Amino acid sequence: MALTLGTTGMDSSTQADVTTAFKAANADLGGHWTLVADENADYVVIDMDSLYGPMSWLRLHASGRKVIGLTSVERSQTDYRLMRPVNASDFAVLLSEIAGDAPPSEAATAPAASTPAPRPSDQLPDAQALPEDRVEARPAAAPAMASTPAISIEPEVLPEPEPAPDMTQLPDRTLASWLAGNGLDRRVRLQRGDAPVLLIDPRSKVYHGPATLKPLTACFEGTLLIEDFQTPDAAAWEAEAAKLGAAQPLARLEWLGGLLAGDGELLPGNDPNGEYRLTKWPQTEREYPKHFRIATAMMKGPSILDEIAATSGVDRAEIADFVNANLATGYAELVLPPTPEEDAPAKPSGGLFGRMRGR
Numbered sequence: 001m002a003l004t005l006g007t008t009g010m011d012s013s014t015q016a017d018v019t020t021a022f023k024a025a026n027a028d029l030g031g032h033w034t035l036v037a038d039e040n041a042d043y044v045v046i047d048m049d050s051l052y053g054p055m056s057w058l059r060l061h062a063s064g065r066k067v068i069g070l071t072s073v074e075r076s077q078t079d080y081r082l083m084r085p086v087n088a089s090d091f092a093v094l095l096s097e098i099a100g101d102a103p104p105s106e107a108a109t110a111p112a113a114s115t116p117a118p119r120p121s122d123q124l125p126d127a128q129a130l131p132e133d134r135v136e137a138r139p140a141a142a143p144a145m146a147s148t149p150a151i152s153i154e155p156e157v158l159p160e161p162e163p164a165p166d167m168t169q170l171p172d173r174t175l176a177s178w179l180a181g182n183g184l185d186r187r188v189r190l191q192r193g194d195a196p197v198l199l200i201d202p203r204s205k206v207y208h209g210p211a212t213l214k215p216l217t218a219c220f221e222g223t224l225l226i227e228d229f230q231t232p233d234a235a236a237w238e239a240e241a242a243k244l245g246a247a248q249p250l251a252r253l254e255w256l257g258g259l260l261a262g263d264g265e266l267l268p269g270n271d272p273n274g275e276y277r278l279t280k281w282p283q284t285e286r287e288y289p290k291h292f293r294i295a296t297a298m299m300k301g302p303s304i305l306d307e308i309a310a311t312s313g314v315d316r317a318e319i320a321d322f323v324n325a326n327l328a329t330g331y332a333e334l335v336l337p338p339t340p341e342e343d344a345p346a347k348p349s350g351g352l353f354g355r356m357r358g359r
Contacts, residue, residue, distance in 0.1 A: 002034045003099060006041030008171070009056035010070065014047055017086055018070065024088035025095055033095060039171045043098060045070055045082065051328055052180045054268035055261055056173070059223070068094070077268055172223040176257025176328075179250065187237060188229035192219050198253075199232075199241055206247035208240070213256045214287050220260045251329050252283075258328030264317030266305075267324050275302035275335045276323050282331040290314045294322045302335035 005022060007015055019035065026033045038044045044060055047053040048069040057078060060067050069078030070086060082094055178184050184202040191197045195218040199208040209216065232240070241247070258267075266272050278298045284291045290312075297303065297311040305323070309316045326332035 002032055003043070003095075004034050004036045004041045005043050005045065005095075006036055006038030007045045008038040008060075009050055009053035009177075010045075010047035011050070014050075014070070018045055021086045021088045021091045022095075025091035028088070028092050029095055029099075032099065037171070042066060043068055043080070046078065047071075048076055048078065048269050049073075049084070050180070051258075052177045054270075055177055057268060059173070066098075068098075071269075172225045174223055174257070174261070175220045176254070176261055178224060178229075179254050179257060184229070186231060189232050189237075189240070190219060190224075190229055192221075192228075195219050197240065197244065199237065199244060200250070200253070201247075202250065204247075205250045207250050207253055208244040208247055211245070211248075212287055213252065213285055216253070216256065217260065220257055255282075255325045255329045259321050259325035261328075262320055262324045264320055266320050267327075270324070270327065271334060273304060275304055276308075276332055277302040277335055278326065278332050280331060282326055282329070288322075290318060291322055294319055298332070 007018055010018070022033070022035060026035075043066045045068045046056050046060070048057065048071040053070075057067055057069070061077075066080070067078040068080040068082050069076035070082045070084055072084045080094060080098060083090060173183070175190075179200075179202070184200060187199070187201045187203070189197065189199055196210045196215050198216065198219060201207065261267055276298065278295060281299065282291075282295060284295060293312040294308060294314055297308045300311070303311070305316050305319050308314075308319050312319070323332055327334075
């Protein structure tokens with residue numbers, strides 16, 4: 001049967017580039033692959049450079065799925081790596097490699113041969129070939145040739161084009177992943193167990209809910225299906241929003257999702273030995289008083305987690321969660337080591353007086 005490929009953890013623009021490159025590569029390889037929804041795919045492409053790509057990798061890796069990491073770095077924790085910017089040539093090499101690694105039960109069935117039947121052994125040399133009209137009028141082959149089995153040529157069956165993905169059949173994912181750029185596309189209502197009600201408006205980048213964040217921790221546990229979100233009409237939305245209070249920036253929920261995702265460790269794809277810094281002072285929550293000390297230490301300059309722990313007096317695990325949260329909202333960044341530069345030639349003393357002083 002044909003090998004199947006899916007995509008997840010990427011924005012719509014990246015997904016379009018991957019799909020285009022895949023179709024071109026698949027056509028060059030004879031159409032052995034089929035593009036399907038990621039939950040039904042043998043192999044899944046994940047954008048490991050995106051914020052929520054590593055979390056998608058964790059979920060798929062835990063379930064034993066084969067993952068292809070789309071990334072610009074040289075190494076990846078995924079089973080296979082696809083360098084960005086993605087192109088059809090690299091994609092074709094990768095698909096060929098995967099097909100070679102796949103067990104026989106997963107390998108694509110080769111299409112029927114399309115080469116013409118061999119010439120009969122008594123055919124005249126090219127220089128003495130009969131005209132085409134006379135070749136068609138030749139008598140049947142000699143009895144000696146009758147024992148040669150005929151080679152049947154079956155028409156090559158081209159794969160049918162894949163239908164556009166049905167956005168109503170989205171796989172389960174964490175709330176943090178749903179809040180990403182390619183997740184929710186409309187105003188929704190969410191309530192999990194005894195947790196408070198959340199009204200989320202992804203288009204306006206706001207939500208309505210409690211003033212504190214810790215009561216919402218349960219909303220980020222486990223995964224959610226699209227059916228777990230309700231879609232209230234305008235009247236119901238306005239009525240419940242009025243009860244919950246003023247709208248709050250959606251970045252607070254994204255921050256909380258990043259804080260809870262790593263469980264005391266930096267998320268996959270983030271260098272545990274790298275130096276991190278805050279690009280600007282974040283909004284610290286009163287529920288997490290130690291975060292003020294962490295932010296103060298990080299504002300002094302790029303530091304590794306152990307250095308931040310020594311400066312702030314806060315456990316390394318809590319610092320990792322804080323860094324994850326601020327990477328999710330763009331308030332923190334990894335500082336890459338400077339590249340060595342060639343020694344620049346010394347500049348001569350400027351001006352007439354400078355030359356006079358050099359005498």
